[in-house]
Amino acid sequence: xxxxxxxxxxxxxxTPERSLNFIEQIVEEDLRTNxxxxxPVQTRFPPEPNGYLHIGHAxxxxxxxxxxxxxxxxxxxxxxxxxxxxxxTEYVDSIQEDVRWVGFNWDGLYYASDYFEQLYQWAEQxxxxxxxxxxxxxxxxxxxxxxxxxxxxxxxxxRNRSVEENLDLFRRMKAGEFPDGAHVLRAKIDxxxxxxxxxxxxxxxxxxxxxxxxxxKWCIYPMYDYAHGQCDSIEKVTHSICTLEFxxxxxxxxxxxxxxxxFPSRQYEFARLNLTYTVLSKRRLLELVKGNHLAGWxxxxxxxxxxxxxxxxxxxxxxxxxxxxGVARFNSTIEMSWLEDALRDDLNxxxxxxxxxxxxxxxxxxxxxAGEVDWLDAVNNPEDASAGSRKVPFSGTLxxxxxxxxxxxxxxxxxxxxxxxxxxxxxxxxxxQEVVKDASGNVVELRCTYDPASRGGNSPDGRKVxxxxxxxxxxxxxxxxxxxxxxxxRQPNPNDVPEGVDWKTxxxxxxxxxxxxxxxxxxxxxxxxxxxxxxxxxxxxxVDSVDSKPGQPIFNRSVTLRDSWAKAQQKAGGQRS
Ligand code: ATP
Ligand code: MG
Numbered sequence: 001x002x003x004x005x006x007x008x009x010x011x012x013x014x015t016p017e018r019s020l021n022f023i024e025q026i027v028e029e030d031l032r033t034n035x036x037x038x039x040p041v042q043t044r045f046p047p048e049p050n051g052y053l054h055i056g057h058a059x060x061x062x063x064x065x066x067x068x069x070x071x072x073x074x075x076x077x078x079x080x081x082x083x084x085x086x087x088x089t090e091y092v093d094s095i096q097e098d099v100r101w102v103g104f105n106w107d108g109l110y111y112a113s114d115y116f117e118q119l120y121q122w123a124e125q126x127x128x129x130x131x132x133x134x135x136x137x138x139x140x141x142x143x144x145x146x147x148x149x150x151x152x153x154x155x156x157x158x159r160n161r162s163v164e165e166n167l168d169l170f171r172r173m174k175a176g177e178f179p180d181g182a183h184v185l186r187a188k189i190d191x192x193x194x195x196x197x198x199x200x201x202x203x204x205x206x207x208x209x210x211x212x213x214x215x216x217k218w219c220i221y222p223m224y225d226y227a228h229g230q231c232d233s234i235e236k237v238t239h240s241i242c243t244l245e246f247x248x249x250x251x252x253x254x255x256x257x258x259x260x261x262x263f264p265s266r267q268y269e270f271a272r273l274n275l276t277y278t279v280l281s282k283r284r285l286l287e288l289v290k291g292n293h294l295a296g297w298x299x300x301x302x303x304x305x306x307x308x309x310x311x312x313x314x315x316x317x318x319x320x321x322x323x324x325x326g327v328a329r330f331n332s333t334i335e336m337s338w339l340e341d342a343l344r345d346d347l348n349x350x351x352x353x354x355x356x357x358x359x360x361x362x363x364x365x366x367x368x369x370a371g372e373v374d375w376l377d378a379v380n381n382p383e384d385a386s387a388g389s390r391k392v393p394f395s396g397t398l399x400x401x402x403x404x405x406x407x408x409x410x411x412x413x414x415x416x417x418x419x420x421x422x423x424x425x426x427x428x429x430x431x432x433q434e435v436v437k438d439a440s441g442n443v444v445e446l447r448c449t450y451d452p453a454s455r456g457g458n459s460p461d462g463r464k465v466x467x468x469x470x471x472x473x474x475x476x477x478x479x480x481x482x483x484x485x486x487x488x489x490r491q492p493n494p495n496d497v498p499e500g501v502d503w504k505t506x507x508x509x510x511x512x513x514x515x516x517x518x519x520x521x522x523x524x525x526x527x528x529x530x531x532x533x534x535x536x537x538x539x540x541x542x543v544d545s546v547d548s549k550p551g552q553p554i555f556n557r558s559v560t561l562r563d564s565w566a567k568a569q570q571k572a573g574g575q576r577s
Contacts, residue, residue: 021327023063023268027071027239041073042238045099045106046228048080049091049212051282052297052304053098055318055339056273062322063270064241065104076235077106081113082227084211092212094297098305103315112222112231113213119222119230120174122260123185123203127166131259132203133159134169136183145191146199153191153199173206176219180206187226187255195251201225229253232265240265243272244331273325274333277487277508278303279494284503293507298546300556301488301511311485312532312542312558317343333493340559347532347540347558352380352387355425355470356520356535356555358482360399362445362474365430368396373473376456378426392521394427397474399519401537404469405446407435414466416446423468425536429454470536477519482541482555484513518555527553537561 020028027041043064047053053061068075077099081087099106126132135142135158147153161169173183185204193199203226208219229252232240240253247269257264273280280303288294288302297304300311308318321342325334355378374394381387400416409417416422421431428450436445453460457468487508488494494506527533529545539560543553 018323018326022329023067023239023241023270023327024070026268027067030238031071036238039236039238041068041071042076042236043068043073043241044076044078044232044235044237046078046080046112046231046242047095048083048086048282049088049095050083050086051091051286052094052306054280054282054285054303054305055275055308055321056280056303057098058102058305058318059273059322059325059327060241060243061099061102061104062319063327065099065106067239067241068107073238074107075104076108076110076237078108078110078231078235079112080224080228080231081111081211081213082222082224084207084209084221087212089212094306101305101309101315102318108235110231110235111213112227113211115227115231115234116214116218116222118234119227120220122230122262123222123226124167124170125260126187126203127170127185128163129259130163130188132185132187133161133166134173134183135159135186135200135202136169139181142184142202146196147191149194149196153196155191156200159188159200170204173204173220174218176208178206180208182206185220187252189255195248197225197248197252198255201252225249225252226256229256229265229267230260230262232267233257233260233263236263237265240267242267242269244269244329245272269329270327271329271331274331274493275303275339276333276336276492277489277494278336279489279503287504288507291504293504300483300544301485303488310545311556312347312540313343314346314532317346320346336487343540343559344561347534349383350381351532351534351540353378353382353534353536354521354524355392355472356482356518356524356538356541357399357401357470357472357477358484358515358518358538359402360472360517360519361402361405361443363398363400363430363471364445364447365396365398365450366433366447367449370396372396373476374427374455376426390523392426392523393473393476394424395473395475398424398471399474399477400424400446400469400471404467405432405443407443415469416467421463421465423454423457423459423465424471425468426457427455427471428452428457429459429465470538472519472521474519476522478522478525479517479519480553480555482515482518482557483544484515484557486511486513520555524553525551527555529553532558534561 045061045064065075135156137156145154184202186200186202189198189200191199202223204220204222207221250267253267289297298306298310321339375391376394377389378392379389405416406413416432421429423429430448430450432446432448434447435443438444459465488511489506490508491506494503497503527543529543529548532542535541540558541555542558544556548554
């Protein structure tokens with residue numbers, strides 16, 4: 001797996017003084033040479049409204065909006081809605097919500113469909129200048145004639161239609177006289193071009209389909225390659241930034257703009273974001289949603305922005321991640337742990353701490369005065385003094401984590417075991433005196449004594465107590481569902497499957513673990529939907545904004561405290577450097 005760029009150093013993870021990325025260098029050079037005649041930097045983020053945005057789109061959003069912000073320019077949000085059959089208003093709305101959530105506001109809000117009339121007029125102009133013609137062959141025939149990198153294409157018999165005939169046919173295409181596929185409009189460029197894309201590419205096709213905005217007004221629709229550059233040009237986009245797979249399309253982008261003699265927008269390509277253990281393609285994410293593999297676009301396992309939001313990701317973490325991974329011209333795959341680290345860094349500073357026990361084991365404190373409750377001071381956030389403190393109740397019956405007890409603990413295990421003394425966070429030192437089991441031999445209760453002189457967790461005589469455990473008071477605890485997540489896919493690169501094997505076979509069947517009855521400290525009963533918490537020793541959690549009810553929050557684990565997955569992997573195979 002290649003490393004992201006620039007690589008931050010261990011002691012300087014956020015590279016605050018990072019050098020200019022290659023696009024910033026281009027922009028600065030353009031400003032220096034006044035290449036755009038005094039026009040401000042104009043960028044755009046151009047999603048096709050055919051799905052929800054994912055973390056890859058966030059990279060493009062941060063880049064486009066970030067450039068405009070940095071250089072005092074403007075950035076538009078433009079829906080690239082030239083394909084009527086896949087687009088829906090639901091997606092248009094979610095995209096706007098997500099862009100705002102990442103932290104940006106667009107200067108102009110446009111739709112490629114706003115420009116259909118202008119695009120059509122320009123197509124007529126190309127026909128008038130003998131730079132475009134109507135081809136009446138089938139798509140199959142056209143594909144056969146296209147040739148290859150080493151073999152020139154073959155001319156269609158319709159290539160030399162007169163301007164009048166082309167205009168007449170194109171107007172009748174627009175008027176709806178022909179069925180889908182009967183004709184297309186093609187640019188007249190060169191069939192011997194080494195760039196296949198330049199071999200008389202299709203500019204318009206007939207599609208009798210309802211469009212989410214223009215309704216049934218149009219039955220011919222422009223192709224992406226014809227529409228995109230002209231839309232940029234109309235909006236006076238100075239730097240049209242797209243992903244590397246469009247590099248070969250740049251010739252056509254320039255050809256259209258040059259031949260139409262319109263504002264010279266220019267296209268620059270950068271590497272798209274790939275992340276380990278997930279897929280970043282709307283088509284694949286749609287497969288997951290349609291196939292009911294997950295609960296929907298906002299399932300917290302999805303790499304969509306709404307999924308990440310529901311999982312507990314913050315816009316700050318997403319922006320910091322996008323900044324750290326940088327912008328380059330070669331493709332690479334970023335480790336998921338980079339995204340998780342960005343969230344930990346952000347939440348560590350501001351998530352209030354709380355105690356919760358996921359897999360409860362009952363502890364009875366045998367020498368605790370019957371019926372007494374001690375309300376202890378607990379620090380809300382050791383990283384933020386202004387967060388203050390709260391009271392947590394301690395009583396004679398508690399829960400600790402099952403994993404914090406071993407009947408026959410090995411040497412390195414410092415937590416509870418028969419005869420062992422541990423510290424309960426903010427509370428007391430307790431010693432395990434007796435282990436109670438059920439008929440099948442399962443440990444169901446620990447009977448412990450506490451040291452009254454250790455209030456606050458201090459060791460009264462300086463004796464060594466290594467482990468500090470989290471806990472909750474049984475009578476005060478609120479029982480609620482907690483959802484724990486693992487990677488969406490089992491292998492680092494889910495696209496890396498043998499020929500003929502469905503990538504969906506790489507889906508991790510254990511990506512969701514539901515803990516039906518976790519025990520939480522009582523202050524969490526009123527936790528607001530979407531609010532974020534650190535459960536001590538367990539990770540960062542947020543209140544699920546969809547399924548929680550007032551007084552009955554359901555928590556999603558956003559991320560563990562450490563990268564336990566990477567550690568487990570390392571142990572298992574030692575494959576991580
Ligand atoms: P997908 O392949 O997921 O459907 P797309 O490229 O078709 O994505 P668009 O709606 O066309 O999706 O994308 C809007 C903008 O976001 C484009 O400029 C595109 O280049 C950029 N983008 C999409 N995916 C990524 C990614 N993984 N990393 C960076 N930028 C991306
Ligand atoms: Mg696209």
